[in-house]
Amino acid sequence: MFDDTLDLAENKLLLLYIFRELNVPVTRNLITEIILENNFINYFILQPYLSELISSNFILEFESEDVHKLKITDKGLTALELFENRLSEDKKSLVDQYLSSNLNTIKNKIAITADYTIENDNSYLVHLKAEENKSILVDLKVSVGSNKQARNLCKKWKEDSSSIYTNLMNLLFDEQ
Structure with a gap:
């Protein structure tokens, strides 16, 4: 005991x-x-x-x-x-090693969020957000027609938000 x-x-x-x-x-x-x-x-x-x-x-x-x-x-x-x-020093050392090699990934998970809610039977509201140094870079809400689309948008945002953000900015600021 x-x-x-x-x-x-x-x-x-x-x-x-x-x-x-x-x-x-x-x-x-x-x-x-x-x-x-x-x-x-x-x-x-x-x-x-x-x-x-x-x-x-x-x-x-x-x-x-x-x-x-x-x-x-x-x-x-x-x-x-x-x-x-x-x-124990061993446990502290393990934590320190893990955090030192994964801190950027952890902070990225904190700064990049994606979730969705059901609006009605055939509509889902997807909320995508990216923050940097507590400043909001992008806060986007998109309505989609299926649970699968909502999950896919969330997955893509979490996997490649940087590229998506860059492409979005390029499209929005295109001078053509």
Whole structure:
């Protein structure tokens, strides 16, 4: 039982450490992806940990433009500073290596969003957005006729938003 308590504390500290090192608000899906890619914590254990950290005000969950995001609070930072020495150097090193090699990808996932909602039986509203340094580059809403089209638009936007944005700007600013 004592080992379980140590694992619980270390896993929560690991989550706080990751949030601090990311230094940007992230979605629950993105933090889950980071944790699972590195096999830090089992999915079924991770979700209650996140909920406990939120209910204890170590992590703040808030809504920003219809997207729920998470970020570490001052209380979470203080707790991490007090107990960071209980987090193994190996785990911190793994997090640091992962973030250093994937930070641009992670920030791109944060800045590029694509989702869709059902407007009625035969219409879907696709919302595509790109931000850079908290400035909106593009915020586009498009109505399409099928779920498949909505999913494809979202997928293409997430995969190649830079090229799509460039082509859109070229079309809009074409002087012909």
